[in-house]
Amino acid sequence: MTPAAPDPAKKQAAQAALAQLRANFLANLPETWQELRLAVAASSGAVDDLDWRRLALQHAHRLRGTAGALELYELTETAAGVEDTLELIYAASQERRPALWAELERLLDEGSSAIAADRFGRPPGAS
Numbered sequence: 651m652t653p654a655a656p657d658p659a660k661k662q663a664a665q666a667a668l669a670q671l672r673a674n675f676l677a678n679l680p681e682t683w684q685e686l687r688l689a690v691a692a693s694s695g696a697v698d699d700l701d702w703r704r705l706a707l708q709h710a711h712r713l714r715g716t717a718g719a720l721e722l723y724e725l726t727e728t729a730a731g732v733e734d735t736l737e738l739i740y741a742a743s744q745e746r747r748p749a750l751w752a753e754l755e756r757l758l759d760e761g762s763s764a765i766a767a768d769r770f771g772r773p774p775g776a777s
Contacts, residue, residue: 725770
């Protein structure tokens with residue numbers, strides 16, 4: 651028995667719902683990114699405080715996952731870089747941390763610039 655062909659109306663409705671979710675997410679992205687930056691800043695002053703570390707990682711991980719689910723791949727990559735770099739910082743020796751913090755700041759600035767230019771909201775392949 652062959653599977654039934656997808657219902658075009660259902661497919662169109664699902665695509666419209668995804669587009670609305672993406673639009674809502676992108677409308678709040680500047681605030682969400684700022685919350686991530688604040689969590690990272692708080693954790694930088696208390697790198698050995700597990701609560702601040704957890705908060706910064708949760709923000710980065712949530713942003714990474716949501717962006718991935720909404721097919722915002724450039725944002726997913728940037729958030730992944732933030733999350734992965736935070737993990738490296740927290741595991742690194744004191745000597746390695748300054749270079750990693752500089753890389754993290756570069757990623758955060760890159761994300762802020764992309765948000766300001768609305769690059770994360772563009773469909774894949776658009777420039």
